[in-house]
Amino acid sequence: MAAMFAEGQQPEVLFWVGCAGSFDERAKKITKAFVRILQKAGVSFAVLGSEESCTGDPAKRAGNEFLFQMQAVTNIEVLNGYGIKKIVTTCPHCFNTLKNEYPGLGGDYEVMHHTSFINDLLSEGALKIEGGSFKGKKITYHDPCYLGRANGIFEAPRELIKKLDAELVEMKSCKKRGLCCGAGGAQMFKEPEKGDKEVNIERTEQALDTNAEIIAAACPFCNTMMTDGVKNKEKENSVKVYDLAELITDAADL
């Protein structure tokens, strides 16, 4: 972004990569997949790179409003400094925080989740895919809480699966009643409380019950939780967990 700005250019959209997308080995693949999509569709975009910092979401959900607001105010200064108007992100947690919690602190942007963004690219014809490789395959979609229930985005990700020509099979709990993967509310960063089962195992069992070959995720944290769940069930050879961006790059031959 800094380089673009120095040349006096303004990107159409800022891609907010997020911490998982920047550092987590698995999530980095999602980042790269989405970037390939943006490049293919000819979208003018930029990333903040080392100027990006955690949105503060896990701190806020853990109860540390101070740290959250410190992060938010710092990020807003950077974003406003570059005159950013539109942001796209591959992480529903970043999405929710930027969209809902930053405006109150002076950060007003049009924020989109990458599933809606890609869906728009396909509808506008900026991106074309061939569903061939997924034809007849069963895909189940796991609703990330912060995309679905929290922000009412249920259809865009499902439309993507339909555009892949795949058969979308729903889990027992889906859409508004979707079951959490177990990572939200800062649970990702701590051991769970005592119980008789892990949340991600419960959710993975629901996914496996659909007999889908692919579990489509739309959140890097859900991705980790579901991948762990599938491994725990020793199904990693027959059931794969992919982000929707990865499925699209596959179908678009990128």
Next chain:
Amino acid sequence: MQYIPNILFVLLLAAAAGLFARNIRRMVRNVKLGRKTELSDNKTQRWRNMAMIALGQSKMVVRPIAGLMHILVYVGFIIINIEILEILIDGVLGTHRIFAPMGAVYDVLIGLFEILALLVIIAVVVFWIRRNILRLGRFIKPEMKGWPKKDADLILYIELVLMFLFLTMNGADFQLQKMDVVPYVEAGWFPVSQIFEGLFADMNAGTLVLIERGAWWLHIIGVLCFLNYLYYSKHLHIILAFPNTFYGRLKPKGQIDNLESVTREVKLMMDPAADPYAAPADDVIAEKFGASDVMDLKWIQLLNAYTCTECGRCTSECPANQTGKLLSPRKIMMDTRDRLEEVGRNITQNNGAFQDDNKQLLDDYITREELWACTSCNACVEACPISIDPLSIIMDMRRYLVMEQSAAPQELNVMMSNIENNGAPWPFNQMDRANWADEM
């Protein structure tokens, strides 16, 4: 002498109304112990929500069987209240079936009431079976032991008795009408109580009058007692569902409020022009961050607690609860109400001023283990048929633990210090954020 029943009735009515008003005043006082928050924006949407969710029961039918049965009882309750109106007027004026001159309309109304009464009886029996024979999971969770279980059953018994009294009254009345006994004018259609005609067949007028009057009085006394039972029961939702859905959240569920007290501090810290040595202004009392007791919660959260009808839909959707963790969103609401009631009684006993009782909502009611088990997934908020938000209470209590007590679990402290130092929840260097680009 002939006015004794009227006088008795008016006295009874006044006592019931007075007691009810006192309870409502206490409840309002208790709710006002909560922090102020402005929730009167966007009135159109709020009225619409109330019409849809409370009046229209739109979220009840997410679970079709319970939803349908509930609608029967609810419609029965609302419509049979027209009959209560007649009973009240009759009671005060000493008349009998004052609406009878309405003729055919009256026949239809009474017939409708009887059919609804029968449907209510069926629904109540189904509810009882679900709780006591089928023992559905959400009705037998640990927090339902003791009074909550009794309360739930008691409500069903009271409703059953009231409906039977209503039908008995009508059945006896119908016989007396046929006998041309004064003042039992021919009025009404009795499709349900007629079925039990045989029970009254051999009775003389005197016995029938005794039964009719007895059932009439017991019914209205029962209704007035039930009215005053509400405040002590989960059944309070029949009133509070309306304001609670009106004031319910309009923002996206994922949006957690930004604490203004924190914003002030953060702005001050970031302001290069601020004088670091300035003494705080005298009129600014440092606000406690988060909540450790009911007074730290907002009034809407306290209203939520009084509104909760303990149906347990929240708990049955909760991922933590489903996987055997201690957390139950319903218990969060029940604990909040119990503690609020305790604080309220304390205030009443101490003439309006709260005396410290060395107790609080945190630890004495809600444990830290429960609070830290939440994934903030909003399933409980979505599940609630009357717009209660248990998550907001969990978040406020976490805020207290972290910002006032520095009592977060150790792993979360590590995560937070990583954010502080590296701008990410993991110990990676911020300068490496774009390294993925080199791997493209």
